[in-house]
Amino acid sequence: MSNVTSDPVFTRAGRHLAQNPMIPLVVFLLVLVAALEIMRPGIVTPFRAGRDGIISTFWLGNLIKFAIPLAMLAACQVLTMLTAGIDLSVGIIATVAAFVCATLAGSLGTTPAVLIALLCGVTTGLVNGFGVGIVRVHPLIMTLGTGLIATGCLQVYQRLVINAGTEIPTFLSWLGTGRTLGMPNGLFVFIPFAAFILWLMRHTGFGRLLFALGSNENAARLSGVRGWQVYLALYALSGLIAAVAGLLYLGMIRQPSLSLANPLLLPSAAAAVIGGTSIFGGRGSYAGAIVGALILRVLDTMLTLLQMPEGARTALFGLIILAVTALYVRITGSR
Amino acid sequence: MTLIRNNAWVISLALLLAVLLAITKAIQPGFGAPGLESLARAALPFAFATAGMAIVVIVGGIDLSVASMMAVCAVTAAVLMERMAGIPALLIVLVVGAAMGAINGALIVLTKVPDIVVTLAMLFVWEGVALLILSTPGGATADWLEAAIRGFFLFSWLPKALLIIAIVTALIWAPLRGTKLGLSIYAVGSDERAAFRSGVSVGRTRVIAYALCGLFCAFGGLSLAALTGIGEPVPGPYLLAAVAAVVLGGVVLGGGKGGLLGPVIAVFILRIIRTILTLMAVDPNVTTIVEGVIMVGVVMLGTALTMKGAQR
Numbered sequence: 025m026s027n028v029t030s031d032p033v034f035t036r037a038g039r040h041l042a043q044n045p046m047i048p049l050v051v052f053l054l055v056l057v058a059a060l061e062i063m064r065p066g067i068v069t070p071f072r073a074g075r076d077g078i079i080s081t082f083w084l085g086n087l088i089k090f091a092i093p094l095a096m097l098a099a100c101q102v103l104t105m106l107t108a109g110i111d112l113s114v115g116i117i118a119t120v121a122a123f124v125c126a127t128l129a130g131s132l133g134t135t136p137a138v139l140i141a142l143l144c145g146v147t148t149g150l151v152n153g154f155g156v157g158i159v160r161v162h163p164l165i166m167t168l169g170t171g172l173i174a175t176g177c178l179q180v181y182q183r184l185v186i187n188a189g190t191e192i193p194t195f196l197s198w199l200g201t202g203r204t205l206g207m208p209n210g211l212f213v214f215i216p217f218a219a220f221i222l223w224l225m226r227h228t229g230f231g232r233l234l235f236a237l238g239s240n241e242n243a244a245r246l247s248g249v250r251g252w253q254v255y256l257a258l259y260a261l262s263g264l265i266a267a268v269a270g271l272l273y274l275g276m277i278r279q280p281s282l283s284l285a286n287p288l289l290l291p292s293a294a295a296a297v298i299g300g301t302s303i304f305g306g307r308g309s310y311a312g313a314i315v316g317a318l319i320l321r322v323l324d325t326m327l328t329l330l331q332m333p334e335g336a337r338t339a340l341f342g343l344i345i346l347a348v349t350a351l352y353v354r355i356t357g358s359r
Numbered sequence: 360m361t362l363i364r365n366n367a368w369v370i371s372l373a374l375l376l377a378v379l380l381a382i383t384k385a386i387q388p389g390f391g392a393p394g395l396e397s398l399a400r401a402a403l404p405f406a407f408a409t410a411g412m413a414i415v416v417i418v419g420g421i422d423l424s425v426a427s428m429m430a431v432c433a434v435t436a437a438v439l440m441e442r443m444a445g446i447p448a449l450l451i452v453l454v455v456g457a458a459m460g461a462i463n464g465a466l467i468v469l470t471k472v473p474d475i476v477v478t479l480a481m482l483f484v485w486e487g488v489a490l491l492i493l494s495t496p497g498g499a500t501a502d503w504l505e506a507a508i509r510g511f512f513l514f515s516w517l518p519k520a521l522l523i524i525a526i527v528t529a530l531i532w533a534p535l536r537g538t539k540l541g542l543s544i545y546a547v548g549s550d551e552r553a554a555f556r557s558g559v560s561v562g563r564t565r566v567i568a569y570a571l572c573g574l575f576c577a578f579g580g581l582s583l584a585a586l587t588g589i590g591e592p593v594p595g596p597y598l599l600a601a602v603a604a605v606v607l608g609g610v611v612l613g614g615g616k617g618g619l620l621g622p623v624i625a626v627f628i629l630r631i632i633r634t635i636l637t638l639m640a641v642d643p644n645v646t647t648i649v650e651g652v653i654m655v656g657v658v659m660l661g662t663a664l665t666m667k668g669a670q671r
Contacts, residue, residue, distance in 0.1 A: 110475075159659040162612045164421075164475075168599050169655035176647030183644065290479060303473045335494065335592075339487025346480035350470035 048355055049299065049315045052348065056322045064329055081206030087321055089208035089276065093118070093285070095317035096214065096269035097292035098299070099221050100262040102313045105296055106225075106234040107255070108241075108305025109163030111262045113152060113171035115289030117145045118270030119282065120178050125271055126280035127181075130191040138193065142267045148174055149263020150256065157255025178282060190280050200275025210272055217268075221310045234258065238305025291320050294345045300352065319348070368609035369621040376624055379631045387638045392516045394634070399520035400508055402630045403582040404429065406524045406623050408601040409608070410532070411460075411575030413622040416605050418568035419548040419614030420474035424463060425576050425601055426594035427485035432456050432580025434489050437498025437590025445501035453577045459485060460573020464566035482594075489592040498590040505585050520582075524623060527578055531571065532619045544568050548614025603654045604629055629654070 061068040070080045097114050104111045121141040128137035148170055155166035202209040225231040233254045236244040245251055273285050297303060298319060299312030323344055327337040383390050408425045415422045432452050439448035467477045512519045535541040543564040546554035555561050579597070584590055606612060607629070608622030632653060636646045 155655065155659060159662055161655070161658050161662050162606075165602060165606050165612065165658050166655065168602060169651055169658065172599060172654065173648055173651035176644055176649075176651055179644035179647065180642065183642075290482070293479060294476075297476050303475055333491065333494065335487040335490025335492075337487065338490060339484045342480040342483025342485075342487065345483070346466065346470070346472070346477060349472050349476055349480070353470065353472050 046309070046311060046315065048352070049312055049319070053315055053319050053322065056319060056326065060322060060326050060329070063326065085203055085206050085208050087318065087325070089210060090324075091314075091317045091321045092208070092210040092214045093269045093273040093276065094288055094291055094295055094320065095314045096217065096265055096272070097285075097288055098295040098313040098317050099217075099310060100265050101293050101296035102299070102301045102308050102310050103221075103225075103234065103258060104163065104262055105238075105301045105303055106305060106308050107238045107258065108303075109156060109255075109258075110293065110303065111152065111167045111259065111266075112164065112289065112293075113148060113167040113174060114262065114266035114269075114292060115286040116171045116174045116178070117148050117263055117266035118273060118285035118288070120148070120174055121145050121267035121270035122274035122284050123178060123182070123280045123282065125196075126190040126192055126274060127185045129193050130189060134193040134195070138271065141271060142264060145263040145265075145267025145270070146260050147263070149260040149266075152263065153256035153259035156259060157252035182282060192274060192278050192280075196271055196275030197278060198275070199272060200278070210276070213268070213272060217265075218310065218314060225308075225310060230254070230257065235306060238307075240306075292317075295320055298345065298348050298352070320345075369618070369624065372608065372621055372624045372628065376628050376631070379628060379635065383631060383635050383638065386635065390638075392511065392518075395516070396509075396511065396518040396520070398627070398630055398634055399518040399524070400586065402626050403508060403520050403524065403586065404579045404595070404597060405600050405604065405630065406626045407527070407575045407579030407582060408597040409604040409622045409626050410528050410619050411572035411579070412601040413605045413608065413610050413617065413619050414532075414544070414568050414575070415474075415572045416610050416612060417548050417614055417617060418544045418565060419551065420467065420565070420569070421478065421602075421612070422460075422463060422569065422572050423475065423478040423598060424482040424485050425572065425579075426597040427482050427489065428456060428459050428573055428576040429580040429583060429597060430489040430592055430594045431459060431485050431492065432577045433583040433587075434493040434498065434590035434592050436504075436581050436584040437500055438493060440501045440504070440584075441499045445503060448501075449504075449581065452581055453574060456577020456580065457570045457574040460576065461566055461570035463573065464569025467569070468562040468565050486592075486594055489594070493590050493592050496589050496591045498584075500584045500588055500590075504581070505588060508582060508585050523582075527575075528619055528623060531574065535571075536618075540564070540567060545615055548616075550615070600626075600629065603658075606658050607654065 057068055067083055068080055097118065100111045100114045121144055124144055125137045125141035128140060132140075151170050152163075152167050155161040155170070156163045161169075199209050199213060204212075225234070233244070233249055236247075236249060237251060237254060241251065269288075270285050273288070274280060277284060295316035296308070296313045297316070299309060299314070299316035301308030301313060323341065327340055330337075332340070383394070387394070408429060412422060412425055432455060435455050436448060436452045439451060463478055463481050466472075466481070467474045470477065508520045508523060510519055511517055512522050535544075543554065543559045544567075546557065546559050547561050547564045547568075551561055554564075583595070604625040605617075605622045608617065608620075608625035610617030610622060629650065632650060633646055636649055637643070641649070
């Protein structure tokens with residue numbers, strides 16, 4: 025549906041870009057970084073401000089550090105969107121995992137606390153998978169509902185452990201705040217994780233099943249795919265990823281609260297969409313979502329630097345998400 | 360017979376509501392008109408958010424920005440009513456709401472970006488706009504606005520709030536349903552391409568449906584302002600509740616089926632469950648869990664039933 029223009033050069037360029045959606049995204053990211061540099065000379069390239077280095081490792085490290093949890097949650101959205109779903113419970117799952125881990129680490133020790141936190145994520149994910157795959161509830165409703173239930177459970181749980189105090193496991197703070205060679209230690213988790221997701225989507229039967237179910241569920245079913253098994257595994261995986269992201273975020277923020285990772289939910293969906301994942305299923309790329317997360321973080325920095333009132337910042341953030349996706353749809357001529 | 364079959368879901372919802380009311384009465388023998396009145400008053404913003412959401416879901420979309428639009432309308436009302444006469448302010452708020460909805464719809468039609476993404480982005484935009492209008496809770500509402508939703512009307516058992524929900528919904532929706540526009544909304548929701556081939560202007564229908572949603576959000580915002588007496592720029596928990604009530608009310612996500620009566624009854628069901636749990640002295644946090652479980656359970660049951668019906 026290339027209805028953008030009849031100009032053959034443009035159409036060809038559009039088709040080329042549609043096949044390589046990463047190019048406009050990376051270009052856009054670089055444009056944003058350039059704009060950031062113009063706004064505050066020296067923030068990206070210290071030598072212009074009279075310091076050492078061509079690219080500021082401090083700035084780059086910070087950017088990556090804060091993009092990691094967002095990019096991990098975006099993985100949940102990319103995977104579920106491949107099957108024309110969405111997982112709106114990831115924010116609260118991450119929060120639950122972080123809170124549970126922080127409150128149990130003191131009394132049970134680090135490893136059991138982390139395992140229980142991950143188990144919470146998988147359990148919530150399994151409930152989602154049950155609802156979506158077996159009962160066939162719309163994923164939007166199902167994950168909103170489990171998110172609501174999880175919020176309630178978290179509040180009740182908080183009452184129970186109100187005197188327990190919290191403790192952040194040292195290795196989580198090391199992952200969250202430590203740096204190796206100027207780069208955040210979170211990359212030790214994130215690089216294998218991203219490689220795993222990319223491998224999962226491109227080179228495994230599971231990945232192909234996700235694409236197949238999202239492209240045409242009936243066709244997939246008639247070819248012998250047992251949809252419910254895939255959905256169950258998919259949402260359980262999504263819950264697990266969200267829990268891991270929550271633990272990383274805990275190490276970064278080091279202040280467990282009842283709404284720790286909730287503000288990351290909508291940006292995670294935005295990162296996936298900006299990265300070229302279709303919300304209607306069948307098309308998506310995790311590499312794009314990672315760039316999408318970086319774009320959102322650079323935007324965040326820019327809007328903070330502009331020192332606008334909070335309202336203008338929030339509104340501009342929304343407008344930019346809309347503009348980027350609209351432009352993307354325009355260029356590639358797809359939804 | 361067909362009347363019953365066509366409205367089976369709405370009728371069973373109404374019966375469920377009656378049963379729940381009876382349970383409330385059984386738990387708390389003193390529960391009467393005043394209890395009903397405060398229930399209706401608390402349900403007011405939820406009911407309007409749900410009615411708006413129902414229309415966009417029927418047209419085949421979804422609007423994630425309802426809560427933010429309500430916040431914008433609430434702060435606009437509070438700021439305007441502090442400075443000018445109430446009635447013009449009220450009309451301005453309604454226009455603002457409809458305009459916001461129309462902008463949502465126009466953006467969806469013009470950019471061809473999926474509605475869930477557009478309204479997700481607009482959620483941030485409207486939230487920001489609300490903060491720009493009023494950065495902290497403030498302003499003031501006209502006295503008669505609060506009086507309009509408090510108390511009873513004509514009969515000693517008919518809460519004004521309930522009457523307002525019924526009148527506003529009926530005035531906007533009932534004349535529409537039978538007209539060409541109403542049919543178009545259902546047609547676009549059922550099958551966009553078929554609607555287009557039958558000569559329905561799909562884009563225009565969409566924009567109007569979203570504008571109607573915005574109009575309902577304006578009423579929702581006004582009732583929020585009336586309930587609190589001030590304007591609160593931070594969006595409340597209305598998105599989730601509205602989606603839940605819409606689905607519970609028998610409107611199918613994906614469009615083309617359902618009406619406004621079911622969702623509005625569903626709002627009352629969800630609210631009265633909260634009342635019952637409060638009367639039973641259940642921890643309010645546990646109430647959230649129960650509410651979520653009921654919501655998910657009912658939706659699961661509904662989905663399972665409709666699937667069975669479709670297979671037959």
